[in-house]
Amino acid sequence: MAGRIFAPLLTVLLLGGVGTAIYLSVTEQFQSMNQEKIKGVSGSEKIEFFHDTETIAALANTPWNLMAQVEKAGSREIASYNLSNYDFAFPAGVPAAEKILREQNIKKYFQPFFTPMVIASWKPIAEILIANGIVEHKGNAYYIIDMNKLISLMLEKKRWTDLKGSNKYPANKSILITTTDVRKSNSAAMYLALASYVLNNNTIVQNDQQTDAIIDKLASLFLRQGFTENSSAIPFQDYLTMGPGKAPMVMMYEAQFLSEAAKENSAINSDMVLLYPEPTLFTKHVLIPFSENGSKLGEALNNDETLQKIATQHGLRTQNIALFRNFIKNKKLPVPDSLVNIIEPPSYEVLEKMIQKIELLYSQG
Amino acid sequence: MTCVYSAIMINLFIALMFLTGCEQLEQASSNSVLKVLAGSELKDIEPMLETIKKQTGVTMEMHYIGTLDGAEKIVSGREHYDLAWFSHAKYFSLLQDENKIIHSQEKIALSPVIPAVKTSLAQQWGWVNNPDVTWSQIAEKIKMGEFKYAMTDPTASNSGFSTVMSVQAALSNAGDALTAEDIDADKLKSFFSGQSLTSGSSGWLSEAYIRDQNKLGGLFNYESVLMKMNRSGELQDPLTLIYPKEGMVTADYPLILLAKDKIEPYQQLVAYLKSAEFQTWMMTQTDRRPVNTTVALSDSFPKGYLMDLPFPTSITTVNEILFTYLDDKRKPSHSYFVLDLSGSMGGDRLVALKQAMVNLSGGDSSITGQFARFRNREQVTFLPFNQDVIEIRDFSIGKNGLGMQKIQDYINSLKATGGTGIYSSLKTAYQQARLAIEKDPERFYSIVLMSDGISNEGLSYQQFEQYYRQESDYLANIRTFPVLFGEADQQEMDNLARLTGGRVFDSRKDPLSHVFKKIRGYQ
CATH class of the missing domain: 3.40.190.10 (Periplasmic binding protein-like II)
Incomplete structure (x- = not known):
């Protein structure tokens, strides 16, 4: 049984490498033991966001207490997965999301990012x-x-x-x-x-x-x-x-x-x-929850300003336009806001x- | 219960913090062994395997194979591999079809497959430092008989494969991806008529080129291999590398994740292989271009970008291009098989030999098996021997495998008995081949010699060597590919391969049918 808890901890360390280990303080690591591990599948374009040590830390914080393990897949391929093993799917694009919503007969979804x-x-x-x-x-x-x-x-x-x-x-x-x-x-x-x-x-x-x-x-x-x-x-x-x-x-x-x-x-x-x-x-990025924790992740991405800020650093636009404006201004990017x-x-x-x-x-x- | 967990977790956690803080012990936290099926040209990475292990904690257990063979092997699912690492993944991607076999892929290095021309010729043609040379101009030189070149078999090796794809795309003058209709038969036939040396591997091609450099004007190979050849000091006339204006196919060496559950060590590997340290090593030691943009391209590479040619959309088109090359466009072969039927070959050995030959005459229906079988327009001569050649049997192959059933019937009738006279029999094969070349010079001639023992009748190796050297003006284009089997004399077979410019194939560990399939790339 210990291996099951050890594995996610190892996952975090490996995903972020040594940087993560140093970044996360000992207290945070101890907190992580109370985190709920959730598994999802996402279009490849958001994988870096999930691997970002800041994202991992922000999700680990209260009230979310989540540790997301995310696999990448072509957004249009996700529908063909056996989704019963996952807490959420996060395809890019409404059409790909619609396909999953229909096939899984789910009504609830979140649209935290777009690009x-x-x-x-x-x-x-x-x-x-x-x-x-x-x-x-x-x-x-x-x-x-x-x-x-x-x-x-x-x-x-x-x-x-x-x-x-x-x-x-x-x-x-x-x-x-x-x-x-x-x-x-x-x-x-x-x-x-x-x-x-x-x-x-x-x-x-x-x-x-x-x-x-x-x-x-x-x-x-x-x-x-x-x-x-x-x-x-x-x-x-x-x-x-x-x-x-x-x-x-x-x-x-x-x-x-x-x-x-x-x-x-x-x-x-x-x-x-x-x-x-x-x-x-x-392209709207649509998070489809299959479990309560999946929903919690959706809410975190929709509402947590820290997470929205991190998403903006990954080039994504959120409902918070000011964040995006600041980002392109700071980075001097030639982009229409x-x-x-x-x-x-x-x-x-x-x-x-x-x-x-x-x-x-x-x-x- | 929870209490026990926590205690264990805290212990593990503390141990882990300690490990990550301590570089030497870090590898212990993730030490895993990944089984990698890799293209044989990636053998040159081996000096770094120890460092890779030290830096990532991941041991790459390398198993080498040709690109198309490898793709087929993985898609068939017969054997488990965690990763694949080939010069490109396009054929593989097309072959996997609806099965999701590739879970992730990251390109590690770049090397375009390009023409190289002897500098003396390049000067004469105004091709030195000329960015405007086209595939069509190369085709023109071939047509006029001024350019004879070496190229690998496109169904056995990726450099030949990429060259054939480039030539097809460029000569069809299609702006889009090729479809079967775009292919201009006469232009291609003319282009491939210039091929004067073939090979089943890019590495061996460059060695064979060096041996035959006086007879050839250049070759098609990876930029990395060509640069290494130029540095080797073994070329009398260095090669001028040509980057045709229409474009080329570039190998991009994706590291492919096959075993989904190995994602973590895979990511560790990718991070290191793409690090400035490894990329710099690879550029300076293996002449491949880095993909890490923080590593500046060294001055040994020309400036500017590599123009890419589009790759076909479907596996059907790709296979059609390959089959057309084999059956209609390339120079046909005349393949001699000098096969030991002495008493010791009885039983399982004869069964294995028969299976191998039957596979080549239509018995292997896998896609690579179809590539390897005898081809339309090919001449096949069998010289079974014991103390001397038992008989000489010629077969001609026609369209759609015509004539192959006859070969199967013949092979199945063979029996093993008597002594072993290797070199008298080989001499007979050379005499036969020499006569055949006089009548029909526009073919590839080669001899496969398979024996399971030591010659104890007729000519000795020394006597054969003497004959070969005396006649070498006539025999030099006929290579012998000895197959080590049973109790064959490795030393003598090595010498024989060196003497005739061939290559030894070891069938003591690998089944005869695999070995014969591999040899087809050299015929």
Whole structure:
């Protein structure tokens, strides 16, 4: 039996490494024995938040007294897990959450964090896109990318070498946004939602008829990319380590970029820029509790200002806008603190149907 | 009860605080052994395994295998591994399909697979310090017969695999990921007609290149291997590394978590492998590029980013590309099998030999088994021997495995009896191969020699060596791959492999069927 208590303690020590051990005072460690261990599964983008020693400490504090052990999974894959072993699921994206809520027949959920979808890119790429009237450098601070123009360019199968000023990026490759696998990961599903809105004459797709009219075009935005990864963490890793040669434009969560940018030895350099799509949409991070302790975690993330502050340090936006404003100001990040032209994704049924149709096209090779 | 817990917990806790505070004892708190299935090119990490253990408390128990073989082995679930560590995970990801086998992956290093051309040729062609060289220009040089190169078998080794994917993508001129329709048959056939040396491993390819450097213009390999070759002092004409403008496929060495419950030691490993200390070691000692951006790329690497080519969406397309390469695009092979049928080969040994040969003629239906079997357009010659060659039997393979049943029937009819005359039989094989080359030079010629004992009839090794050296102008392109089996003479087999530029395969621990499958990468 002792092993069962020993194990979570070891978990904390190992997750945070020696740093945790030193950080947590002896008293806090003793308190931790009263903590309730809870197990959850989350999209990969929030794993660092849960591994943060400050998060571990804040959750360990009264009134929460929680010790969360979190596994990562593609947000759209969570629904296929045997969820009876978990206290909570924390997918990114309302559609992925809706799927779990329906299948588990649960009504309760929390939406503590959200983050806009962005395109991570490089200065030379942004300059080419500016020269071609697709990107605008707003107040010399941040970049806005016109999704209507970009998507038509992509559907015309234009290559980078077809663009004005492409000597800055003389790639013979098609212009495409790199995403994750739309069958498995939320960030790609969000891109699908965004592209479907644009292709449906800037209105939310609501029925089969509208879907059928645009599905081949939508599918091509994914199929033409070739191999895609299952989790948004991997394209981001590639973005940080492989430069624009791997993927000149990567669809990701704003929080991924900001969280890295805020780090001390950040891998973000001055050539890396965010393009804010117009229109864009938010990914809401939805915590679905399966137990009372799961609910307690939801309440902690919703209400505890310390935890919200930590989440902000990880680039996530919360209901507390002031925290986010302070964060980007302190870190001098070229980020708009509020976004206009935010759209909603299509309903769960419509989006799922689109994905199923694309899945079918994948299997046909 | 609770009281007892608390007492235990406090003791454990105090012990733990003590341990974490004390570096040398720290490893004891988490010492675990992880079983790692790794790409064979990662053997060069071995000098660091002790340090890794010291820094993380985790012992990496390494088992080496080729990339595609490894992917298949893990997906089949036949054997348990905690981690996998390959040059890339794309084939693996596609193969796992709906089963979630990869629980986590973190890239550890980068190395593009690129062409390298002898500097004298690069100068002549204006390719030195020229960032605009394209795959199409390379294809042009091959077509004109000016560029003969070495490349590994794409179904056995990742450098060949990556090269084939790059060539397909670049020559199809598709801006998007390849589909089967994009593939231009004639261009590819022409490109691969320049391949004059094949191999089942990237490491052996560079050794074989060094031996045959006078006959070749360059090779395709990892940037890391090519840089090491240039530093080796064994090249008369150093290599100019080319980074084709259309792009290339870059190996990214993901460390993959297979056993979900090993997440903690896995994270410890990842943290150390991505630390500045390890990344710097890896860059300076193995010539792979770091993924940790705080480690600056050393001056030995060219500046600028690596242009990536898209990778196909489906396993079907990938396999189709590979099968097309084997069946239609590459130079066909003529494979000689000199097989010991002396009395000592009776019983289990003969059964094992028959199984191995039947597997190559369609008996192994696994995907790597399908890659390894005899190919369309291939010539296969069997020279079973005891005191001397018993008979010479030629087989031609056609489309869709035509002719393989005949091989199976023939193999199943073999019987073991008599003495062992290895070298007279091998000489016969060389004489046969020499005649065949004169008639049909556009093939790969190779000999597999399998014997379970010591030669006691006919020519001695020394007499064979004398023959080989006298005729070496004609025989030098015919390598012998000896298979160590039973009581074979390892020393002599090593000498034979060295003499002919082949490689010894040890079947004393590994089943014959595995060994023969592996040898196919060299034919």
